[in-house]
Amino acid sequence: MLLRNACAGRIVKSGAVRSLSTSWWKHVEPAPKDPILGVTEAFLADPSPEKVNVGVGAYRDDNGKPVVLECVREAERRIAGNLNMEYLPMGGSVNMVEETLKLAYGENSDLIKEKRIAAVQALSGTGACRLFADFQKRFSPHSQIYIPVPTWANHHNIWRDAHVPQNTFHYYHPESRGLDFASMMEDIKSAPNGSFFLLHACAHNPTGVDPTEEQWREISHQFKVKGHFAFFDMAYQGFASGDPERDAKSIRIFLEDGHLIGCAQSYAKNMGLYGQRVGCLSVVCDNEKQAVAVKSQLQQLARPMYSNPPVHGALVVSIILGDPELKKLWLKEVKGMADRIIGMRSALKENLEKLGSPLSWEHITKQIGMFCYSGMTPEQVDRLTKEFHIYMTRNGRISMAGVTTGNVGYLANAIHEVTKSA
Ligand code: LMR
Numbered sequence: 001m002l003l004r005n006a007c008a009g010r011i012v013k014s015g016a017v018r019s020l021s022t023s024w025w026k027h028v029e030p031a032p033k034d035p036i037l038g039v040t041e042a043f044l045a046d047p048s049p050e051k052v053n054v055g056v057g058a059y060r061d062d063n064g065k066p067v068v069l070e071c072v073r074e075a076e077r078r079i080a081g082n083l084n085m086e087y088l089p090m091g092g093s094v095n096m097v098e099e100t101l102k103l104a105y106g107e108n109s110d111l112i113k114e115k116r117i118a119a120v121q122a123l124s125g126t127g128a129c130r131l132f133a134d135f136q137k138r139f140s141p142h143s144q145i146y147i148p149v150p151t152w153a154n155h156h157n158i159w160r161d162a163h164v165p166q167n168t169f170h171y172y173h174p175e176s177r178g179l180d181f182a183s184m185m186e187d188i189k190s191a192p193n194g195s196f197f198l199l200h201a202c203a204h205n206p207t208g209v210d211p212t213e214e215q216w217r218e219i220s221h222q223f224k225v226k227g228h229f230a231f232f233d234m235a236y237q238g239f240a241s242g243d244p245e246r247d248a249k250s251i252r253i254f255l256e257d258g259h260l261i262g263c264a265q266s267y268a269k270n271m272g273l274y275g276q277r278v279g280c281l282s283v284v285c286d287n288e289k290q291a292v293a294v295k296s297q298l299q300q301l302a303r304p305m306y307s308n309p310p311v312h313g314a315l316v317v318s319i320i321l322g323d324p325e326l327k328k329l330w331l332k333e334v335k336g337m338a339d340r341i342i343g344m345r346s347a348l349k350e351n352l353e354k355l356g357s358p359l360s361w362e363h364i365t366k367q368i369g370m371f372c373y374s375g376m377t378p379e380q381v382d383r384l385t386k387e388f389h390i391y392m393t394r395n396g397r398i399s400m401a402g403v404t405t406g407n408v409g410y411l412a413n414a415i416h417e418v419t420k421s422a
Pocket of ligand 1 (some may be wrong): 036037055056057058152154205
C-alpha cells in the first residue's frame with residue numbers, strides 16, 4: 001500500500017513511513033508558578049496541621065472556612081429548578097449589568113439615564129480588565145498603560161497578553177508604608193497628555209494603601225489638565241470601608257469632574273462569588289450612539305474568546321440586587337466581612353506589640369481592605385513558610401481575610417521571630 005508522507009509530500013511504502021517531527025511541543029518549558037495562586041498550591045501540598053494560608057485574597061470566616069453569603073444561598077433557593085440553560089447574550093445578563101452599574105456610578109446616575117455607558121458582563125474583574133486591554137489595543141493601538149508600583153501581579157500579565165506596552169507610576173512609599181503622593185502626582189504630570197492609567201478604585205492590592213478623598217480630588221484634577229484616561233479596577237467595592245457606596249468615592253469624584261472613565265467590577269470578593277466569575281466592564285462615552293458602538297465592539301471581542309458569559313452567577317447577582325430585602329442582607333454581610341478583617345488587623349498589631357517587637361506595626365491598622373503590605377522581605381517570607389508553615393506571597397502581602405482569632409497569635413509570633421533581628 002502506498003501512503004503520502006504528510007510532512008514531505010513524498011509517496012512511501014506502508015511500514016516505511018518515517019516521521020520527521022518526533023514531538024510538537026518539546027521546546028515548551030514549564031511556565032513559572034503564579035506568584036499568588038502558586039502559594040495556594042504549595043499550601044495545599046503541605047501536610048502540616050499548623051499550616052496557615054494568608055496568600056490568596058479569598059475571605060474566610062473566623063474558623064478559616066470559605067463563606068457562602070446567606071443572600072447568595074437565598075438567591076440560589078429561588079433559582080433552583082427555575083433556571084434554563086440557554087445562552088446569555090454576548091454582552092451577558094442585562095439585569096445584572098444594570099444593577100452593577102448602579103453600584104459603581106450611583107443609583108441615580110445621569111450617565112445611566114442618558115445611556116452613555118457601554119457595559120458588558122465580564123468574567124469577573126480579570127476578564128473585565130482583559131476585555132478592556134484588548135479594546136484599548138484595537139482602538140487606541142499606539143497607546144500604553146501606566147500601572148502603579150506595585151500592583152496586583154496579574155495586571156502585568158493582562159496588558160502584556162493584550163500587547164499593550166506598559167509604563168509605571170509611583171504609588172507606594174516603602175519607608176512610610178503609605179502613599180507616595182508627591183511622586184505619583186509628578187508621574188501623572190510628566191506622562192504624555194492623553195495617557196491611559198490603571199487605578200485601583202479602593203482597597204489597593206497589594207498595599208492596602210488608598211489616596212484620601214482630598215488626594216483623589218487632586219488626582220482627578222490633574223487627569224483633567226492632562227487629558228488622561230482613568231481605568232478603574234474595582235475588585236473590592238465594600239471591602240475597604242464595609243460600605244460599597246463609600247468605596248465608590250474615587251470613581252464618583254472622577255465622574256463629578258466629567259471624566260469618561262472605564263471600570264472593571266467584580267463580585268468575587270464582595271459577594272463571595274469567586275469561582276462563579278461574575279463581573280462587569282463599563283466604558284463611559286460621549287453619548288448614547290457612541291455607547292452602542294463601543295458595546296458592540298466589546299461584544300465582538302468577547303465572541304471569539306468565550307462567546308458569551310456564564311449564566312448562574314449573573315442570575316444570583318441580579319436576584320440579590322433586584323430585591324430590596326436581599327440587597328439589605330447583602331450590605332449587612334459585606335459589612336460583616338469588612339469588620340472582621342478590621343478586627344483582625346488590630347489583633348495582629350496588638351499581638352506583635354505584646355511580643356515586644358522592636359518594629360512599628362502601625363501600618364497594619366492604617367492600611368485598608370483585604371491586604372496588609374507588611375514590609376517583610378522575600379527572605380523573611382521564605383522563613384515563615386519553611387519554619388512555620390505560613391504561606392503568603394513573597395512581596396510580604398498578608399491576606400488579612402485568612403487571619404482568625406485562632407491563628408493570629410501563631411502568625412504574630414512567627415512574624416516576630418523572622419523580623420526581630422532586622
Ligand atoms: C489576589 O490578589 O489574591 C486575588 O485577587 C486572587 C487572584 O486571582 O490573584
